[in-house]
Amino acid sequence: MILTFCGILITIFMYDIITIGSANIDYIVSIPKGKHKNSITFKAGEKYYINAPRMQAGGGALNVAVTCARSGLKTGLVSEWGVDAAGSFLSQVVHKEGIHSYITISQKQPTGTSFVFVSPNGERTIFVSHGALNSFSLTDIPKTSIQNTTWAYLVTGSWSVASVQTLVRELSRAGILIALNPSSYLLEQGQKVLAPILKMSDVIFVNRNEASLLTGIPASQTKKVFTRLDELVRGIAVMTDSARGAIVSDGARMFAGKTFHARVVDATGAGDAFGGAFITGLIESREVCGKRVCSEEAMTYALRRASANAASVVEHFGATDGILTKKEFLNNKRWKEYPIKITHL
Numbered sequence: 001m002i003l004t005f006c007g008i009l010i011t012i013f014m015y016d017i018i019t020i021g022s023a024n025i026d027y028i029v030s031i032p033k034g035k036h037k038n039s040i041t042f043k044a045g046e047k048y049y050i051n052a053p054r055m056q057a058g059g060g061a062l063n064v065a066v067t068c069a070r071s072g073l074k075t076g077l078v079s080e081w082g083v084d085a086a087g088s089f090l091s092q093v094v095h096k097e098g099i100h101s102y103i104t105i106s107q108k109q110p111t112g113t114s115f116v117f118v119s120p121n122g123e124r125t126i127f128v129s130h131g132a133l134n135s136f137s138l139t140d141i142p143k144t145s146i147q148n149t150t151w152a153y154l155v156t157g158s159w160s161v162a163s164v165q166t167l168v169r170e171l172s173r174a175g176i177l178i179a180l181n182p183s184s185y186l187l188e189q190g191q192k193v194l195a196p197i198l199k200m201s202d203v204i205f206v207n208r209n210e211a212s213l214l215t216g217i218p219a220s221q222t223k224k225v226f227t228r229l230d231e232l233v234r235g236i237a238v239m240t241d242s243a244r245g246a247i248v249s250d251g252a253r254m255f256a257g258k259t260f261h262a263r264v265v266d267a268t269g270a271g272d273a274f275g276g277a278f279i280t281g282l283i284e285s286r287e288v289c290g291k292r293v294c295s296e297e298a299m300t301y302a303l304r305r306a307s308a309n310a311a312s313v314v315e316h317f318g319a320t321d322g323i324l325t326k327k328e329f330l331n332n333k334r335w336k337e338y339p340i341k342i343t344h345l
Contacts, residue, residue: 014148015100016283017068018076019276020167021061021155022133023094023103024112025086028054028266028317033120040117040125056318057093058114059133060155060181063269063319067276067309069097070325073283076149080104080136086111087132093320104140106132122264122314133157138167151279153179155272156186165197172200177288179203179279181271187214191232202235202290203282205275211239222247226254227345235290240274246303250294254343257303260311260335269319270310277309277324278302284326296342304338305329 030051031040042048057066061079069075077099081087083106090111094101112131118124138159152171156164164186171178180201186194187210194214198204206229212219215228226249229237240246245258281302282289289298309324316322329335 014074015076016073016149017151017153017279018078018149019061019065019068019153019155020078022059022112022130022157023057023062023077023079023081023090024059024114024128024131024133025089026056026058026114026116026268026318028056028116028118028268030118030266030317031120040119054317055089056320057090058116058269058319059112060157060272061153062090062094063272063323064153064155064181064276064279065094065099066097066320067273067323068280069099070323071277071280071284071329072326073280074100076100076102078102078140080106080132080140081111082106082109082132084110086113104132104136106135109135116266116268116318118266118268118317122267124266124268126268130158138163149176151177151179151283153181153276153279155181156183158183158185161186161189161193161197168197168200177202179205179275181205181275182210184210184213191215191228195232198232199234201233203238203279204229204233204235205238205240205271205278207240207242207271211237223254223343223345230291230345236294238275238278240271246274246307248294248299248303249345250289250299251291252345253294254345255294255296255299255303256341256343257300257307257338260307260338262311262314264314266317267314268317270314272319273313273323274306274310278306281305296340300338300340303340304335307338308335 065075065077109132112133113129115127116124178201208219211225217225230251236250238248247256285298287298312324313322
């Protein structure tokens with residue numbers, strides 16, 4: 001199959017899923033316990049002693065790709081990084097994980113970098129330099145790219161509304177299912193501006209505050225929030241709710257599941273771990289979920305898969321160390337029981 005995008009002919013390979021967006025280096029710095037457990041304060045001119053930092057691969061698109069690849073899915077990654085040691089490190093990581101990468105190499109900007117300061121309670125404060133990702137555009141998708149992809153998972157970052165709409169339209173025309181993880185920047189544009197994008201999206205991931213921002217409905221009014229989301233989104237809406245779990249709506253029912261108990265070491269990447277494993281669960285169930293047609297079994301499995309992966313990730317430093325393989329998920333009794341509450345809208 002050939003896809004024409006922005007005047008470029010894109011040859012599409014046989015993949016279950018491709019992820020498009022950010023891939024960068026994370027420097028994880030855990031802060032020793034101090035007087036203030038839940039805050040990190042720096043004073044100008046002072047010296048602070050920290051635990052040994054860890055360098056890991058990160059970025060939403062890469063994190064999701066790792067989840068899918070460890071589950072045995074044929075996975076592709078589209079992103080951009082620099083000609084530097086960090087870019088070489090990311091290349092090694094994606095090769096090791098069995099991810100087929102379509103990377104634009106920037107000659108002018110370095111690989112994107114995040115400094116992640118993790119407080120003793122596991123919460124993180126992140127300083128981000130996008131680097132080469134600032135120049136990544138949708139025209140950077142190579143001519144020989146993603147063929148016969150069932151799903152595309154988009155991490156939109158700072159992309160313009162027009163760029164996202166163009167990409168979503170072309171993917172949709174090609175019959176590719178679209179999972180959308182919209183950035184705060186995109187959500188701030190408002191539902192009227194985003195309506196064409198949402199109407200072409202098969203799964204959208206937002207947290208409770210983002211759902212409220214998008215719909216204009218107070219976050220506490222869960223049913224009303226989902227009623228509006230269901231009007232906006234072509235497919236299903238997934239709302240994560242921090243330690244309280246997650247809720248999914250197919251337009252007729254809300255499926256709510258709690259989080260697995262976890263000892264939180266570092267919350268970095270929990271959302272990516274959840275999103276990647278949720279789509280993995282749908283793919284493994286061979287479920288094309290849409291309005292009023294989601295099976296209870298497939299939805300329960302996808303939510304259980306996603307919640308287990310997120311719980312495992314937060315028990316490790318960084319966004320990828322705790323990502324579960326399919327075998328680890330299926331064989332560990334810890335992930336077997338996961339009750340779902342179903343509410344009719």
